[in-house]
Structures are given as C-alpha cells and as structure tokens.
Amino acid sequence: MPYSQPWMRQGQIALDNCVKHIAELKCMLQVRTDERDANLKLAQQTNELLQEVTRERTQLQTQMHEMQLEKESLQTEAHIARANAEKVTRELQEVTRVREQLTERLAATQTELKTAQIDAAGAKRALEAQSERFATMHATTMRAEAEKAAAEALTQRVEAERAAEVSAREATERAMEEERAANEAEAARAEEERKRRALCAVEVQDDTRELLEIEIAAARAAMMPSVGKGGKEAKPRPMRLDADGNVLTRFNDPEELLQYLEEGERGTKPLVTLLRASWLRAKMPETLPPDRSKLPAEAFISASELRKIYKQSKEKKRKLLPIITVLHPNSSPHAKGGPHPDAEGAIVQTVCEALDERWDQFTRKRGTGGDSGISELGVFFDWIAFGEGKSAAGAFGLFYAHELVTVWMIPEKKDALSKQFDYTGGWAAAEHRLATLLKSTSDLSGYSGPWPQLLDLSEDIDSEHNERIHRPSPSEPLAFRTRHEFGTAAYVEGEDEREVVTHMYRDALVEMFTCAQALTFNRLGWLDTDASRLALLLPLGSQVQELHLSFNSIGDQGLFLLAQRMTQMVQLKVLNLAGNQIGDPGASRLSGALTEATALQSSLFNLDLGQNNIGDKGALALAASVGGDTKMALRKLNLKGNPLSPAAKKGVTKALKKQAKGGAPAATGR
Structure with missing residues (x-):
C-alpha cells in the first residue's frame, strides 16, 4: 500500500506540521488583529477626548476673546468720556478767553464812541464808518453772550450730574448703614433668643417637674413595684x-x-x-x-x-x-x-x-x-x-x-x-x-x-x-412646649405641629434615657450649666451602669448638682469625671453623696477623678467616706494628676484597702 511507504508517512508528518503552523499563524494573526482593533478603539476614544478638550478650549478662548473685547469696549468708552470732558473744559476756557477779549473790545468801542460824539462835527463818512463798526461789535457781543449762556448751561448740567452722583453715593451709604443696623438688630435678636433659651434651659418649670416625677416613678417601677405620686402604684415601663x-x-x-x-x-x-x-x-x-x-x-x-x-x-x-x-x-x-x-x-x-x-x-x-x-x-x-x-x-x-x-x-x-x-x-x-x-x-x-x-x-x-x-447637653422633655427652651421655634402649621414635635421629643428622650445603660459625653467642652441640664435627667437613668463625662470643664457647682441627682441611679457602676475642673468642694460633696446614698454604696465600683484640682481636703473626705463603717462596692478610685500630698495619697490607699477586706482586691487610685 502506498500509505505504508516511509516517504508517504514523512509527507503526512510534514503536511501535519504545515497545518499546525498555519493554525498557529492564524492564532497569531487573530491576536494581532484584536490588538490592532483595541488600539484603533483606544485611538478613536483618544481622538474623541482630544476633540472634546479642543472644543472646550475653543469655547474658553471664545469666552476670553469676548471678555477681552468687552474690556476694550469699556476702556474705549471711558477714554471717549474723558476726552469729551477735556473737550468741554477746553471749550469753556476758550469761551472765557473770547468773552474777556470782547469785553476789552467793548470798552475800546465805547471809548471810540465817545470820541466820535465829541468829534460829531467830523466828516459824515467817518461817522458812518464808526456806526458800522459799532454795529459789528454789538453783533459780536451778542454772540459772545449766547456762547456764555451755553457754557453756563453746560456748567449747570455738569454740576447737576455731580450732585446726582453725590446723592447716589449718599443713598448707597444710607442703605449700607440701614443694612448694618438691620444686621446688628438681627444679631441682637439672636443674642436675646440665645439668652432666653439658656435661661429656659436652666430654669425647671412646674410642668417639667411633674412630668419627670411621673417618668422617674415609672422607670423605678420597671425594676421593682413602687408607689407613685399621690399614693398610687406607679405603672411599670415595659x-x-x-x-x-x-x-x-x-x-x-x-x-x-x-x-x-x-x-x-x-x-x-x-x-x-x-x-x-x-x-x-x-x-x-x-x-x-x-x-x-x-x-x-x-x-x-x-x-x-x-x-x-x-x-x-x-x-x-x-x-x-x-x-x-x-x-x-x-x-x-x-x-x-x-x-x-x-x-x-x-x-x-x-x-x-x-x-x-x-x-x-x-x-x-x-x-x-x-x-x-x-x-x-x-x-x-x-x-x-x-x-x-x-x-x-x-x-x-x-x-x-x-x-x-x-x-x-x-x-x-x-x-x-x-x-x-x-x-x-x-x-x-x-x-x-x-x-x-x-x-x-x-x-x-x-x-x-x-x-x-x-x-x-x-x-x-x-x-x-x-x-x-459638638453635642449639646440634653434639653428637658418639654423643651419644645411654649415658654420653654425652644418655645419660639417656627412651624409650618402652627400650634398643632408644635404639639406633635413636643410629644415626639418627650417620648423619645424619656425612652432613650430610661433604657440607656451607658451615657458618654466626653470631650465636649461642657460647663456647669451643661452638667445641671444633664443632672435634671439623671434620675430617669434607672438602667445606667456607666456615666462618662471626662475632659470637659465641669467644676464644683456642676458636680454639686450631679451628685444630688446621681444618688437615685441605682445601677451606676462606673463614674468617669477625669480631666475636669473639680476641686475640694466638689470632691467633698461627692463623698457626702457616697455616704448618704445606699444605691451608690451598693453599685458604684469605679470612680475616676484623675487630672482635676482636688487637694488633700477633698481626697481625705473621699477617703473618710470610703473607709468608713458602711460597706461599699467601690474598688477603684483614681486621683492621679491631682495636687495631693503623700499623706493624702496614703490615706486614700488605706481606705480602699480597708473597704476591700473580705471582697475583691482593691485597685488603689493614687
């Protein structure tokens, strides 16, 4: 058979290799074709982008050219106006000069007329010539008077334009003054509103007190049955x-x-x-x-x-x-x-x-x-x-x-x-x-x-x-009611809408505070007034376990109010007041709250008063309350960064160790 011959097999192999090379060449051709198409597409996109950039550049150049033409037109008009003004000035000067010349000539003519009258007996020809000369001079004088009147009219018009310009400038100044007065009045009104709101925020009105009493009783009833206002059992909050x-x-x-x-x-x-x-x-x-x-x-x-x-x-x-x-x-x-x-x-x-x-x-x-x-x-x-x-x-x-x-x-x-x-x-x-x-x-x-x-x-x-x-201190529940902090806020539909907002804010605030387990207000620049606003709401926090107020500007007065209301927080475990401006009076008042409030004694575990202004008196007052006969839960007291003597630090450490006996190890806050 011819296919069994060696030359036939070699030819078949060569043919297969040719087919294989042709296939590889087709693949390479396809790859090169795809690359060419991709490069053509990229070039087309680049050309389109270049055309878009060129169009935008042309538009910008057109705008710049139009602005340049407008600028040159304004400069030309200003130059013409200045030229006209100079021309009027020159004409006025020329008219004045001509008038002076005519005045001199009129004086000379009058002299000549007198001479002619004296010489009336002179020749008739000289008299007629003199009369003609006089008539010519009279006509010239009339023309000069007319030119003078025109110059005076032009002067009056220029003065009127100047007066109008002065009037417009004065009107502009009056408008600016009125605008400044209006801005000052608006600023004064805003300042009065701010003062009114600040006063309303600090003053606690009767309706707010009544609402807070009811809500505080409900918050306590959620933890355990209690008797509410008027001897009635408070309804627990689910x-x-x-x-x-x-x-x-x-x-x-x-x-x-x-x-x-x-x-x-x-x-x-x-x-x-x-x-x-x-x-x-x-x-x-x-x-x-x-x-x-x-x-x-x-x-x-x-x-x-x-x-x-x-x-x-x-x-x-x-x-x-x-x-x-x-x-x-x-x-x-x-x-x-x-x-x-x-x-x-x-x-x-x-x-x-x-x-x-x-x-x-x-x-x-x-x-x-x-x-x-x-x-x-x-x-x-x-x-x-x-x-x-x-x-x-x-x-x-x-x-x-x-x-x-x-x-x-x-x-x-x-x-x-x-x-x-x-x-x-x-x-x-x-x-x-x-x-x-x-x-x-x-x-x-x-x-x-x-x-x-x-x-x-x-x-x-x-x-x-x-x-x-910036987070403002919380407003009281009825802050959006009339005669309260936001009582003058604007609404589209008046009092009906005000009532809706009042209920919305009140319900949300009470629910959020009643169920909150941690309150964090660090590094907000709060002052004593902000602390007083927060203190008003603290008894609602029956579930609060942590209260963080570090690195604010709360002083002794703010801590007085916080300590007074904090005694009703039955689950407070962590109190962080580090980095404030608390001194000995504030620390002493807090030690009194620890001594008086059984809730704080059994719950507060960690008290941080570091980096304040507490001296030996305040530190020893805290040590006395902690190291007393009453068993407390407090195990951590941080007073680092306060100006304490070694004796005061030792007293605090000793009080903490005494309190920790029989319980968990104390964490001394030196």
Whole structure:
C-alpha cells in the first residue's frame, strides 16, 4: 500500500506540521488583529477626548476673546468720556478767553464812541464808518453772550450730574448703614433668643417637674413595684432584653427600623422610602423633585435589601445600619405643598459629594482592612421619604434618634468658637437634639464604630473636623412646649405641629434615657450649666451602669448638682469625671453623696477623678467616706494628676484597702 511507504508517512508528518503552523499563524494573526482593533478603539476614544478638550478650549478662548473685547469696549468708552470732558473744559476756557477779549473790545468801542460824539462835527463818512463798526461789535457781543449762556448751561448740567452722583453715593451709604443696623438688630435678636433659651434651659418649670416625677416613678417601677405620686402604684415601663441582657428600645433595636420599613412596603404602616446611595453617586442629580413619584424605581432601595446588607456586615465590635439620614434647616414631614426645601439642589449636591468622597469608608474596598460587607446604603431625605407627612409624623424622629443610624447634618447657623449648631425650625431643632443625644461616636475623642455616625456637611468633605460634632447637653422633655427652651421655634402649621414635635421629643428622650445603660459625653467642652441640664435627667437613668463625662470643664457647682441627682441611679457602676475642673468642694460633696446614698454604696465600683484640682481636703473626705463603717462596692478610685500630698495619697490607699477586706482586691487610685 502506498500509505505504508516511509516517504508517504514523512509527507503526512510534514503536511501535519504545515497545518499546525498555519493554525498557529492564524492564532497569531487573530491576536494581532484584536490588538490592532483595541488600539484603533483606544485611538478613536483618544481622538474623541482630544476633540472634546479642543472644543472646550475653543469655547474658553471664545469666552476670553469676548471678555477681552468687552474690556476694550469699556476702556474705549471711558477714554471717549474723558476726552469729551477735556473737550468741554477746553471749550469753556476758550469761551472765557473770547468773552474777556470782547469785553476789552467793548470798552475800546465805547471809548471810540465817545470820541466820535465829541468829534460829531467830523466828516459824515467817518461817522458812518464808526456806526458800522459799532454795529459789528454789538453783533459780536451778542454772540459772545449766547456762547456764555451755553457754557453756563453746560456748567449747570455738569454740576447737576455731580450732585446726582453725590446723592447716589449718599443713598448707597444710607442703605449700607440701614443694612448694618438691620444686621446688628438681627444679631441682637439672636443674642436675646440665645439668652432666653439658656435661661429656659436652666430654669425647671412646674410642668417639667411633674412630668419627670411621673417618668422617674415609672422607670423605678420597671425594676421593682413602687408607689407613685399621690399614693398610687406607679405603672411599670415595659422593657425588652436581647440575648446578652441589654435593654432594647425603639432607638437601639435594628429590627424596629427594618420592620417599620417592611411594614410600610406591605401597606400596614405609612410608606417610608429611602434613596439608593449608588444611584445618587451615579446620577449626581442637580436637585430632587418634591414628589417621590417622579423618580424612577431604580432610585429606591427596598427594606429587604437593607436587611440583607445589615446581616452581611462584617463589623465585629459595633454593626451600624446602612442608613444615612440627612438633617437640614427646612426639615419637616408637614412641608408637602409648601416651598421646595431644596429648590436649588444645594443639599442634594452636598450629600452626593460626601457620598463619593467617603464611599471607601463605608465599603473599605481600598487599603482599610478588607471588604466591610457594606455594598449599598439607603439615604433618607424627608421630602422624598414620606408621601403623606401627617400620617407618618409619629415615626419621623426615629430616623434621626436611632442609635444605629448615621446622620449627616447641614446646620442653619454655627457658632464660630463653640461650633454649636442652631436651627430656627422646630422639626430641625428637635431632630438635631435627638441625633446628638446618645450617639457616643460623635464626641471629640473619635468614633468607635466602622464610620462616624455624625457628620457636619458644612465643613470641607475631606476634612476630619466635620467628624467632630459638638453635642449639646440634653434639653428637658418639654423643651419644645411654649415658654420653654425652644418655645419660639417656627412651624409650618402652627400650634398643632408644635404639639406633635413636643410629644415626639418627650417620648423619645424619656425612652432613650430610661433604657440607656451607658451615657458618654466626653470631650465636649461642657460647663456647669451643661452638667445641671444633664443632672435634671439623671434620675430617669434607672438602667445606667456607666456615666462618662471626662475632659470637659465641669467644676464644683456642676458636680454639686450631679451628685444630688446621681444618688437615685441605682445601677451606676462606673463614674468617669477625669480631666475636669473639680476641686475640694466638689470632691467633698461627692463623698457626702457616697455616704448618704445606699444605691451608690451598693453599685458604684469605679470612680475616676484623675487630672482635676482636688487637694488633700477633698481626697481625705473621699477617703473618710470610703473607709468608713458602711460597706461599699467601690474598688477603684483614681486621683492621679491631682495636687495631693503623700499623706493624702496614703490615706486614700488605706481606705480602699480597708473597704476591700473580705471582697475583691482593691485597685488603689493614687
């Protein structure tokens, strides 16, 4: 057979190699073709980009040329105006010179006329010639008088223009003076309002006292049955606990917010819609419509997706809800039908810029420890979130006060020194107070969660200072009622709306304080007045185990008030007052509270008074109360950084050791 011949097999092998080489050449050709197509596409994109840049450059050059032409036109007009003014001046000078000449000539003519009259007996020809000369000179004089009148009219017109300019300048100065006066009046009014609010914040009115007595009795009844005001048994406040024994409320349980959103989608509650953060980043809308029905479906994020994202979060210490609430000066659920709260789009554009700048902080995609599990966020704009504001107003504050929600704030006013925010609208003021009440991540010591929960969008987006939000001391429960701290705040619908805000703030504040287990107010610059405002609410904290007020400016007077009300905190274990301005009087008053209050004796374990102004007198008073016959739970007392003598330090150590006998080892606070 011919196929069995060696030459035939060799030819087949050569043919197979040729086919193989042809296939490889085809592959190489295909690769080169793909590379050529990619390079052609890249070149086309580069040409298109170059053309776009060229068009923009041409437009800018055209604009610059037009501006240059306009500048040259204005310079030309100014030059012509100056030339006209100089010409008028020269003509006026010329007219004056001609007038003087004519005056001299008129005097000469009169002299000649007299001579002619004297020489009347002269020749008739000389008399006629003289008469003709006189007539010519008279005509010249008349013309000179006319030119003089025209010059005087021109002078009057110039003077009138100058007078009008002076009048306009004076009117401008008067307007500026009136504006300065109006600004001074507004500043004075704002200062009076600030003083009024500060006075209302310090004064405790009767209706506030009565409410606090009822709520404090209810908080105690939640722990054990007690007799309320008037001999009646106080109604206990129901409390829910999680698997770790922590108290759950509407404002710290993630399910409260997620279920509310889901029930709104099912129609059992008012629908609340949140915008998708990635849609805002992609579209960068100039503004948002006043009605959410005008937005596409892809602009919104569902409650089920938010729940899934929350469960996928990889944060171990503290998981925050993937929800951002925007607080702005025009915030209100009752604004439907009124002016658009963001007609110019400034709020939306600021939020979009912040989202774009801080996106990696949420997702941690680049260089921050790996994927956070957060792939999307829901953004709450009040005029988009609520379709019918009145039906959902009761839950409005939940989206600002919830401890796991992030709030981005745009202040109406901000004090340059204290950085305190101020809002004239009642809703915005209440939302600001609720948002800054218990979110401990907002103090100046930094945030402990995966991202800062409070952000100031009036600062530069890439600045760390907009993470340092000043938290005001808490206002009393009825602060938004008339004749109270925020009693003059503005509302769209008047007193009815004021009542809604009052109830919203009161209920939220009482529930949050009653169920809080830790209160953290470090590094906020608080003074004695701020401590007094907090002291008013401390008896509500029946569940509070830790109270942190370190590195503020609280002095003896503030500690007096805190110690007076702190005696009713039956579960307080940790009290941190380090880095304040407490002296011997304050330390002595605190030692008295420890001696008098059985609740503090049995609960307080750790007391930190380091870096204050406590001397030997205050330290020995504390040592006397701790080392007395009464058995106390106190095992840690920190007085480091105070001006103590060795004898005082020794006395404190001895008192702690005495108290620790038979119990846990003492931690001496020298």
